[in-house]
Amino acid sequence: MLLRRFTGTSPNLAVMATRALARIPVAPGPRGVQDLFAALPDAFEGKAIAPVPVTSATVSDTYVTQILQAIRPEIALESDGAAVVLTTSGSTGSPRGVLLSTASLRASAQGAAELIGIPMAESAWLVAIPVTSAGGFAVVVRSWLAGFEPETLPSVGGAVPFRTEHFVASTQQLAHRAKGRALLTSLVPTQLARILDDVEGRSALGEYSAILVGGARFDGTIRERAQAAGVKVLSTYGLTETCGGCVYDGKVFPGVDVRIAPDGEVLVSGDVLAIGYRLDPTLTAQRFIDGWLHTGDIGSTDEGTLSIVGRRDDIVTVKGVNVATSAVERVISAISGVDACAVIATPHAIDGHRLTAFIVTRLDLTSTIRATVADQLGPVAAPSMISAITSLPVLPNGKTDRAALAARAID
Numbered sequence: 001m002l003l004r005r006f007t008g009t010s011p012n013l014a015v016m017a018t019r020a021l022a023r024i025p026v027a028p029g030p031r032g033v034q035d036l037f038a039a040l041p042d043a044f045e046g047k048a049i050a051p052v053p054v055t056s057a058t059v060s061d062t063y064v065t066q067i068l069q070a071i072r073p074e075i076a077l078e079s080d081g082a083a084v085v086l087t088t089s090g091s092t093g094s095p096r097g098v099l100l101s102t103a104s105l106r107a108s109a110q111g112a113a114e115l116i117g118i119p120m121a122e123s124a125w126l127v128a129i130p131v132t133s134a135g136g137f138a139v140v141v142r143s144w145l146a147g148f149e150p151e152t153l154p155s156v157g158g159a160v161p162f163r164t165e166h167f168v169a170s171t172q173q174l175a176h177r178a179k180g181r182a183l184l185t186s187l188v189p190t191q192l193a194r195i196l197d198d199v200e201g202r203s204a205l206g207e208y209s210a211i212l213v214g215g216a217r218f219d220g221t222i223r224e225r226a227q228a229a230g231v232k233v234l235s236t237y238g239l240t241e242t243c244g245g246c247v248y249d250g251k252v253f254p255g256v257d258v259r260i261a262p263d264g265e266v267l268v269s270g271d272v273l274a275i276g277y278r279l280d281p282t283l284t285a286q287r288f289i290d291g292w293l294h295t296g297d298i299g300s301t302d303e304g305t306l307s308i309v310g311r312r313d314d315i316v317t318v319k320g321v322n323v324a325t326s327a328v329e330r331v332i333s334a335i336s337g338v339d340a341c342a343v344i345a346t347p348h349a350i351d352g353h354r355l356t357a358f359i360v361t362r363l364d365l366t367s368t369i370r371a372t373v374a375d376q377l378g379p380v381a382a383p384s385m386i387s388a389i390t391s392l393p394v395l396p397n398g399k400t401d402r403a404a405l406a407a408r409a410i411d
Contacts, residue, residue, distance in 0.1 A: 021048050021085060023073040026132050028056040028157030033127050033140060033150065040144045043083040044102050050085040051132045058158030059396045067132075070095040072279060079275050086134055087397075088240035097278025098240045107271035108243035109142045111253025116184065116210045116234070124178035125150040126170055126185040126208075130157060133397040134244035135214055135236075139186055148181065150174075158396065164194055164201040171204040182209040188398055189218045190360070190391055192233070193339045196225050205231045212236050214245055220334040237308055241274040241293050250305035258306055259292075265312060266299040267292040298324075316345040317352040321380045328355060328383065331376050337363040340392050342400050343383065344409045356409040357383035360391055385409070 024039045026032040036051055043049045050071045053059045070087045077085075083102045087095040113120045125143045127150045129136040136156070143150040151174035155162040174183055185208055187195075192213055195201035205211065205226070213223075214236035226233045236245030246253045246268065256270035269292045276284030287294050298309045310326025317323070325343040332341045340360040345353040357369060370382040387408070393401040 019048055019077045019080065019082075021050050021071070021073045021075075021077050023068075023071070024049050024051045025054050026051050026157065027054045028059075028159030029154050030152040030156075032157050033131055033152040036131055036137075036140055037144055037149055040141065043105075044144075048077055048083055048085070050097075051137065053130070053132045053157060053396055056158040063396055066095050070097040070278065072097070075279065078279060081275055084137075085278055086132070086137060086240050088134070096280065096283070099275040099278055100243060101275055104243050104272050104274065105138075105141050106145065107255055108138060108246065108253070109145050111246065111255060111272065112138070112142065112212075112248070114254055115248045115251060118182045118184070118209055120146045122146075122181055123184050124148050124174055124181035126174050126183070127152040127156055128167070128185055128187050128191060129398050130396060132157075134238070134240040135186055135212075135398065138244040146181075148178075151177065162191060162194070164198045167191075167195055168198075168200045168204045171207050175207055183207050184210055184212075186212040186214065186236075188394075189213060189222050190340050190394075192226060193222045193360075196222070196229060196231075202229050202231075205229065208232070210234055212245065212248070214238070221336055221338055222340075224336075237306065238272075239268075239293075239295060241287070241295075242268055242272045243274070246270075246272050247306050250307060252306065258301070260299060260301060261294075263312075264298045264300070264309070266295045266297045266306070266308065268295060269293065314345075316355075318345075318355065318380045319351050321378065323353075323355070323377070323381045325355065327377060328357070328373055328381050331373050332357055332359065332369055335365060335368060335372055337361050337365055338369075342392055342402065342405055344402060344405045346406065346409050354385070355381070355383040356385040356387060356405075358387050358389055358392065358405055358408075361388055 026036055039049050050073055052067050055061050055064055067087050071085050079099050081101045082099040084100045085097045088098050123146050125139050127139050131137050131140050151170050153170050154160050154166050210232045212234050218235045234248045237247040238245035246256050252258050259267050261267055273293055296312050300307050310324045314325045315322050325345055328343045329341050338359050338361050342358045344356045348354045366386050369386055374382045393404045395401045
């Protein structure tokens with residue numbers, strides 16, 4: 001099924017070029033966001049930039065080295081249309097450089113404004129997630145296009161731990177500076193859950209006209225709590241290859257098409273698409289085909305609304321039965337009392353794989369989880385192990401660190 005028809009030209013057109021790529025070091029905290037905000041005019045005026053995180057308490061030297069290996073700032077750009085090189089790696093793979101144009105960045109910002117229902121010029125943003133990844137970078141771009149420098153949480157980039165009191169104080173400062181503009185921000189589910197636990201945090205959330213939530217599965221308890229508190233939340237779906245979120249609450253941006261391939265894979269086309277991958281024409285040809293990005297995600301549509309089921313590569317065999325770990329996560333996340341969840345499959349000599357569910361909860365839900373998963377997905381999909389933890393580990397890009405969880409599952 002096709003969602004919204006795109007009639008423009010394919011963005012996947014690269015030509016050989018010799019333009020330099022400027023590495024923009026992004027320090028932790030507000031200073032790094034300010035430096036990136038100041039560098040954006042170069043990107044929109046014909047130069048090209050690559051934001052690179054600086055080593056911090058949560059950003060290792062090894063991670064920075066991997067980013068530089070993906071971006072290769074010492075090598076001239078291969079595309080005249082590229083304005084920004086961001087990296088993408090999912091939650092386990094090595095980073096890959098993604099070439100983005102100013103046209104796609106503008107289309108993304110305009111599409112977000114239209115679905116949120118607030119013109120860019122009337123918005124004021126709070127940066128709460130890493131700006132060297134697509135979601136946080138999009139907030140900085142939208143702020144620059146709106147002509148309003150964003151407020152930034154001290155925790156961005158790992159300068160200090162995330163704290164609700166910082167969110168409250170930053171919201172107050174943003175409201176003071178905004179002078180009538182609509183307040184907007186983008187959070188990950190674990191941040192939203194912690195803010196909802198606090199009375200002052202819930203009050204601060206009420207100051208925002210809309211809160212985008214992405215970076216992990218967002219449904220079940222956290223969304224219900226936010227809605228009960230009167231907070232307008234929008235679940236986002238997108239990739240670095242689409243300049244971040246291009247689908248809000250299942251609705252696609254103007255100028256974007258989504259269709260489902262016969263095997264269930266989600267394909268995306270339209271104004272927000274990247275040019276391709278940095279110095280990797282083979283992968284570009286594999287993923288960008290006839291103007292369509294093959295996302296690797298499995299999904300479905302119902303009356304124009306897109307739902308994501310999981311990844312093509314998260315299907316494992318358990319006792320001879322194919323099980324999608326993302327489907328197990330979705331069922332567990334919908335259980336009341338579960339604030340966050342990640343399901344890890346580890347090889348097993350007899351069963352093929354065994355599943356371990358890591359959950360963030362204050363309740364003893366072991367029996368409920370196994371019974372609910374068995375009822376909805378079958379007995380083999382019920383996790384062999386269920387581990388309650390205080391929070392899910394995250395990578396510097398804000399995504400769940402599944403490698404770290406896999407190590408814990410094996411232990």
